[in-house]
Amino acid sequence: MNTPVFNFTFVPWFRSVAPYIHMHRGKTFVVAIAGEAIAAGKLQNIAQDLALIQSMGVQVVLVHGFRPQVNEQLRAKGHQARYSHGMRITDEVALDCAQEAAGQLRYEIEAAFSQGLPNTPMAGSTVRMISGNFITARPVGVVDGIDFQHSGLVRKVDAAGIRRALDFGAMVLMSPFGFSPTGEAFNLTMEEVATSVAISIQADKLIFLTEVPGIPLDTAHPISEDNPIDTELPLDTAKKLLEALPPAQRPTDTAFYLQHCVKACEGGVERSHILPFAVDGSLLLEVYVHDGIGTMVIDEKLESLREATADDIGGILQLIEPFERDGTLVKRSRTEIERDIGQYTVIEHDGVIFGCAALYPYPEARTAEMAALTVSPQSQSQGDGERILKRIEQRAKASGFESIFVLTTRTMHWFLRRGFQQVNPDWLPEARKRKYNWDRKSQVLVKKL
Numbered sequence: 001m002n003t004p005v006f007n008f009t010f011v012p013w014f015r016s017v018a019p020y021i022h023m024h025r026g027k028t029f030v031v032a033i034a035g036e037a038i039a040a041g042k043l044q045n046i047a048q049d050l051a052l053i054q055s056m057g058v059q060v061v062l063v064h065g066f067r068p069q070v071n072e073q074l075r076a077k078g079h080q081a082r083y084s085h086g087m088r089i090t091d092e093v094a095l096d097c098a099q100e101a102a103g104q105l106r107y108e109i110e111a112a113f114s115q116g117l118p119n120t121p122m123a124g125s126t127v128r129m130i131s132g133n134f135i136t137a138r139p140v141g142v143v144d145g146i147d148f149q150h151s152g153l154v155r156k157v158d159a160a161g162i163r164r165a166l167d168f169g170a171m172v173l174m175s176p177f178g179f180s181p182t183g184e185a186f187n188l189t190m191e192e193v194a195t196s197v198a199i200s201i202q203a204d205k206l207i208f209l210t211e212v213p214g215i216p217l218d219t220a221h222p223i224s225e226d227n228p229i230d231t232e233l234p235l236d237t238a239k240k241l242l243e244a245l246p247p248a249q250r251p252t253d254t255a256f257y258l259q260h261c262v263k264a265c266e267g268g269v270e271r272s273h274i275l276p277f278a279v280d281g282s283l284l285l286e287v288y289v290h291d292g293i294g295t296m297v298i299d300e301k302l303e304s305l306r307e308a309t310a311d312d313i314g315g316i317l318q319l320i321e322p323f324e325r326d327g328t329l330v331k332r333s334r335t336e337i338e339r340d341i342g343q344y345t346v347i348e349h350d351g352v353i354f355g356c357a358a359l360y361p362y363p364e365a366r367t368a369e370m371a372a373l374t375v376s377p378q379s380q381s382q383g384d385g386e387r388i389l390k391r392i393e394q395r396a397k398a399s400g401f402e403s404i405f406v407l408t409t410r411t412m413h414w415f416l417r418r419g420f421q422q423v424n425p426d427w428l429p430e431a432r433k434r435k436y437n438w439d440r441k442s443q444v445l446v447k448k449l
């Protein structure tokens with residue numbers, strides 16, 4: 001019997017996605033879409049992707065922005081859009097325009113999620129949307145002599161109400177509006193609403209779908225092939241970066257979405273993402289593919305993933321020693337580790353080192369070796385090995401290397417599952433080949449960065 005060719009492509013591909021589907025089931029995502037995405041005609045595809053994500057067991061709160069739509073209404077009324085401190089000044093006319101824009105967008109979004117024609121990705125989907133007055137707002141007031149009038153800030157989020165709606169199986173849809181106890185409406189920013197909601201319901205992820213593709217490795221230069229997106233920013237690094245950046249005025253400024261991601265992570269949302277809406281399916285690529293596509297700010301507060309110092313030498317020795325004894329790792333002396341301590345990354349919790357890896361550069365071959373990757377037996381299978389690998393990849397990328405490689409005798413499959421490919425030992429840089437132990441017969445695996 002002829003086996004259709006896609007049995008060889010579709011089935012392994014679908015299975016490769018399965019771990020991510022399992023991982024995200026039962027989690028809560030707050031997804032914020034810039035009004036620009038809707039103006040650019042991306043709503044249909046975003047709705048399809050979100051319906052699919054929800055059908056795989058993720059609870060979704062959707063927050064929409066409406067900057068271009070409000071500006072269009074203002075233009076139609078011959079009124080000028082006014083901003084200050086990176087925020088809209090909402091006078092009576094602007095408030096009217098915002099309410100009209102929000103009303104219209106809500107219908108468009110509800111309509112997009114109501115589709116179900118056969119032979120489309122929405123066939124068979126039933127997404128119920130619930131909107132409501134979940135946000136209490138307060139006025140921004142007068143800042144530096146500028147009266148922001150009907151522009152507001154979030155005062156309180158009805159987290160219990162949102163949770164109930166999610167538990168009912170609905171997707172919660174929120175516009176950037178809030179109401180004061182006096183019944184006044186305030187125009188809020190979509191970014192603040194999304195961040196406050198994510199913190200108050202302690203969402204697992206906050207995702208911004210924006211006009212920027214993410215944060216580049218070197219923020220002083222535009223994104224390019226040599227300066228790609230930094231796919232993972234630890235919270236500490238993101239905070240330092242934010243301090244060094246000029247305050248954001250426009251949504252395209254690097255600090256604009258980053259400041260909200262940092263705030264969310266500080267508020268207990270473990271992961272927050274900046275994704276480009278211009279890339280079709282960017283949500284799916286970020287959530288269900290190993291390396292993702294945008295920038296993720298990740299909070300590693302529970303245990304710290306950091307570069308090693310001389311104080312960690314004892315801890316590292318203790319950690320790797322059992323694996324050296326059983327032959328999983330090659331023996332390293334204290335002197336060697338002392339000499340190379342600057343190349344090590346460790347995970348520490350309450351002063352105990354329970355994960356490590358080293359990165360040895362071979363600049364002449366534009367590659368580097370990851371060695372001594374270890375997670376203590378009692379902490380294995382919690383994703384720490386993968387987190388160390390990611391950090392090592394970042395360090396290698398930041399040094400301009402094109403790949404990293406490992407030599408392993410027993411852990412080949414772990415690396416294969418994480419994007420490494422086996423190569424012949426002849427591939428090794430000359431200097432490393434000279435040290436290759438042909439008796440040990442280690443397999444050589446390479447990952448392109």
Ligand SMILES: CC(C)(COP(=O)(O)OP(=O)(O)OC[C@H]1O[C@@H](n2cnc3c(N)ncnc32)[C@H](O)[C@@H]1OP(=O)(O)O)[C@@H](O)C(=O)NCCC(=O)NCCS
Pocket residue numbers: 323328329372373374375376379380381382383384385386387406407408409410411412413414
């Ligand atoms: C390899 C190692 C670093 C992974 O650390 P970890 O924190 O457990 O890794 P993660 O939590 O990210 O991944 C765990 C997954 O890898 C799998 N795994 C662990 N060791 C593996 C191996 N040798 N081969 C294939 N898969 C392996 C686990 O079964 C688990 O799979 P699951 O999620 O389906 O349950 C850790 O097992 C270790 O320290 N091993 C001993 C030292 C070693 O072999 N280092 C590599 C030297 S080259």
